[in-house]
Amino acid sequence: MAKIQVMSDLLANKIAAGEVVERPASVVKELLENSLDAGATEILIELQQAGLEMIRVADNGSGIDSSDVPLAFERHATSKILDDKDLFRIQTLGFRGEALPSIAAVSRLQIKTRTSTEQAGTCLHVEAGRITDSTVSAAKQGTEISVQDLFFNTPARLKYLKSMQTELGHVVDFVEKMALARPEVAFRLYHNDRLLLQTPGDGVILHAAAAVYGRELVKQMASVAWENYDYRITGLAGFPELNRANRNHCTFFVNGRYIKSYLLFQAVVNAYHTLLPINRYPVCILHIQLDPSLVDVNVHPTKLEVRFSEEKDLSISVQQAIRSALEQHSLVPKAVAKQIASERQPQTQQTPLPQTSLPQTQPEQPAFGSKQRMRQPSLKFDYPARVNGGSSDPKAAREAAIHLYQTTHTDQQTAKNQIHGENQSTVEPSAPFSAEATAAAKHLPDGTDESVMEEAAEAKEAPAIRFRPIAQALGMYVIAESVEGLYIIDQHAAHEKVLYEKFRNRLREKQIHPLPLLVPLTLELSSSESEKLVSQMSILSELCIEVEQFGRGSFLIRSVPDIWDGLDTQRLTAELIDELLMEQVKDPRALIEDKIIMKACKSAIKANRWLSMQEMNALCEQLAKLENPYTCPHGRPIIIHMSTYDLEKQFKRVM
Numbered sequence: 086m087a088k089i090q091v092m093s094d095l096l097a098n099k100i101a102a103g104e105v106v107e108r109p110a111s112v113v114k115e116l117l118e119n120s121l122d123a124g125a126t127e128i129l130i131e132l133q134q135a136g137l138e139m140i141r142v143a144d145n146g147s148g149i150d151s152s153d154v155p156l157a158f159e160r161h162a163t164s165k166i167l168d169d170k171d172l173f174r175i176q177t178l179g180f181r182g183e184a185l186p187s188i189a190a191v192s193r194l195q196i197k198t199r200t201s202t203e204q205a206g207t208c209l210h211v212e213a214g215r216i217t218d219s220t221v222s223a224a225k226q227g228t229e230i231s232v233q234d235l236f237f238n239t240p241a242r243l244k245y246l247k248s249m250q251t252e253l254g255h256v257v258d259f260v261e262k263m264a265l266a267r268p269e270v271a272f273r274l275y276h277n278d279r280l281l282l283q284t285p286g287d288g289v290i291l292h293a294a295a296a297v298y299g300r301e302l303v304k305q306m307a308s309v310a311w312e313n314y315d316y317r318i319t320g321l322a323g324f325p326e327l328n329r330a331n332r333n334h335c336t337f338f339v340n341g342r343y344i345k346s347y348l349l350f351q352a353v354v355n356a357y358h359t360l361l362p363i364n365r366y367p368v369c370i371l372h373i374q375l376d377p378s379l380v381d382v383n384v385h386p387t388k389l390e391v392r393f394s395e396e397k398d399l400s401i402s403v404q405q406a407i408r409s410a411l412e413q414h415s416l417v418p419k420a421v422a423k424q425i426a427s428e429r430q431p432q433t434q435q436t437p438l439p440q441t442s443l444p445q446t447q448p449e450q451p452a453f454g455s456k457q458r459m460r461q462p463s464l465k466f467d468y469p470a471r472v473n474g475g476s477s478d479p480k481a482a483r484e485a486a487i488h489l490y491q492t493t494h495t496d497q498q499t500a501k502n503q504i505h506g507e508n509q510s511t512v513e514p515s516a517p518f519s520a521e522a523t524a525a526a527k528h529l530p531d532g533t534d535e536s537v538m539e540e541a542a543e544a545k546e547a548p549a550i551r552f553r554p555i556a557q558a559l560g561m562y563v564i565a566e567s568v569e570g571l572y573i574i575d576q577h578a579a580h581e582k583v584l585y586e587k588f589r590n591r592l593r594e595k596q597i598h599p600l601p602l603l604v605p606l607t608l609e610l611s612s613s614e615s616e617k618l619v620s621q622m623s624i625l626s627e628l629c630i631e632v633e634q635f636g637r638g639s640f641l642i643r644s645v646p647d648i649w650d651g652l653d654t655q656r657l658t659a660e661l662i663d664e665l666l667m668e669q670v671k672d673p674r675a676l677i678e679d680k681i682i683m684k685a686c687k688s689a690i691k692a693n694r695w696l697s698m699q700e701m702n703a704l705c706e707q708l709a710k711l712e713n714p715y716t717c718p719h720g721r722p723i724i725i726h727m728s729t730y731d732l733e734k735q736f737k738r739v740m
């Protein structure tokens with residue numbers, strides 16, 4: 086007897102709903118996407134009890150023609166694609182014709198809608214997938230959909246939901262992403278009649294980001310605007326000091342669609358290479374526009390993941406976009422600006438009297454960024470604070486955002502001018518610097534660090550920051566001056582960066598050679614470690630680390646790169662192999678190269694090493710010639726700047 090039957094539409098919709106509607110946030114996502122596809126410029130989202138009791142989304146988009154309204158609740162009914170050619174050039178957020186029937190299958194839904202050409206609107210009630218009522222009704226142009234009692238007929242679903250706070254968090258998170266995706270749309274989000282988010286909808290990403298993350302945070306971000314033949318990349322990229330302990334603060338939109346992408350995240354991390362401390366991640370919002378045929382959005386049921394056809398090109402483009410955005414801005418941390426309470430408690434009252442003698446022991450290195458991190462506004466969302474600070478008046482929100490932009494823009498411009506100088510023509514390149522450095526390179530006084538001097542002699546291009554060392558403090562810092570103020574330079578970090586760049590260039594130009602180890606290093610490895618090492622042996626050998634296997638898990642290291650000359654080569658080799666075996670290696674060559682260079686940098690001058698004036702000159706000159714002299718290879722700051730104006734303000738010479 087035949088057993089197979091085609092299931093009813095109602096049952097099919099209920100099953101499909103399992104994939105599309107996982108939680109209240111999925112309903113908000115689908116309704117918002119529909120509103121955006123309908124060309125809305127204003128969208129109001131209201132929730133009761135995190136959306137479990139009620140979700141209402143109202144837009145001023147195109148509306149749905151009265152004859153189409155029942156069809157919108159049929160599965161696979163869509164106005165967005167017609168044939169399979171469209172499927173590979175999708176320009177809308179929706180295209181499956183699944184969302185409305187799925188939502189309606191697991192809730193009590195009401196839709197009110199009117200197009201611009203209709204006199205009256207349509208109102209339809211759907212309960213558990215069945216149309217229960219349809220009337221002609223007065224309605225504004227656009228669409229308003231209310232979803233009540235979500236999952237009332239699939240109670241098992243309710244069990245999987247998390248706490249109300251968590252569910253609300255998912256909704257807010259998604260609406261924030263949409264607000265960042267479409268700065269030209271004004272969003273308002275209410276929960277239990279409390280305004281949680283409002284964006285001005287004026288098309289400026291900075292204003293939308295200010296509404297989402299707060300003014301202080303976006304002040305620490307650079308604008309990204311980059312394009313080539315295939316891609317247009319815009320958005321905001323955090324300055325390196327704005328960094329986070331987890332990876333969730335890089336947000337990507339592709340042709341206006343919010344997506345998650347490890348490829349793009351990795352590209353961003355590469356762009357910040359050496360700019361961030363270890364285990365810290367950047368903050369960015371990137372919009373990528375590309376030909377729809379270069380991206381496949383139909384690879385994931387929730388459309389959150391996409392596939393790019395030219396992954397490598399895209400990755401390089403993203404890196405370039407971010408790098409060029411960051412290069413527009415000075416990355417030198419400002420000393421005085423960082424004293425939060427300086428206005429109320431002048432520095433002079435807090436600073437202890439200078440010691441008459443310098444400490445004999447090595448002073449403890451300040452933990453990187455402890456102050457900076459304290460100052461950084463948290464990305465943790467503080468709803469009440471934002472709501473109280475916000476205004477329910479869209480005009481006021483827009484004005485506040487415009488004010489923010491002006492302040493931000495001016496701040497950034499001022500900072501830029503202070504370092505690179507609009508008035509650079511008045512700051513002549515300081516001839517004595519290079520003259521002194523070159524002279525010093527020829528006549529090394531006793532005890533002068535030759536490596537520092539050699540690097541100065543190798544320097545070719547004109548310095549970007551022009552400063553003159555005047556003294557060394559605490560055995561650790563070079564104090565330098567220019568007409569733009571004082572600079573405090575961490576001598577170890579500075580020299581480490583100079584060496585890093587020098588060795589990186591040598592490696593790139595294949596200017597390194599094997600240095601035989603007098604006593605080869607012996608390694609005993611487990612079988613999985615052996616396998617891993619064997620797979621990297623050819624790269625290691627190209628990079629002058631000769632590894633020889635003699636027996637199953639026994640290896641001899643016979644040579645190391647000559648840039649390690651003078652260092653504890655045995656220890657460095659053992660460390661490098663250990664790290665190599667520990668890491669998940671994606672790009673082994675890049676990883677090994679980086680580790681070789683980082684280890685070579687151990688020869689950098691240490692703290693508590695007193696420098697002659699020539700050495701300081703040489704170091705500053707070298708530093709000034711680097712593309713990025715602001716952060717060391719570990720991402721820590723190298724230079725702190727105290728502008729002339731800041732000093733005058735501190736001493737109350739100007740008010």
Ligand SMILES: Nc1ncnc2c1ncn2[C@@H]1O[C@H](COP(=O)(O)OP(=O)(O)OP(=O)(O)O)[C@@H](O)[C@H]1O
Binds near residue numbers: 119120144179180186
């Ligand atoms: N807010 C709205 N304004 C105008 N038309 C809408 C709106 N919401 C839905 N529609 C219409 O209803 C149709 C069905 O919507 P539904 O969300 O189910 O499918 P879709 O958006 O086409 O695809 P997907 O399932 O991928 O979201 C849409 O194609 C659209 O024509």
Ligand SMILES: [Mg+2]
Binds near residue numbers: 118119179184185
């Ligand atoms: Mg849709």
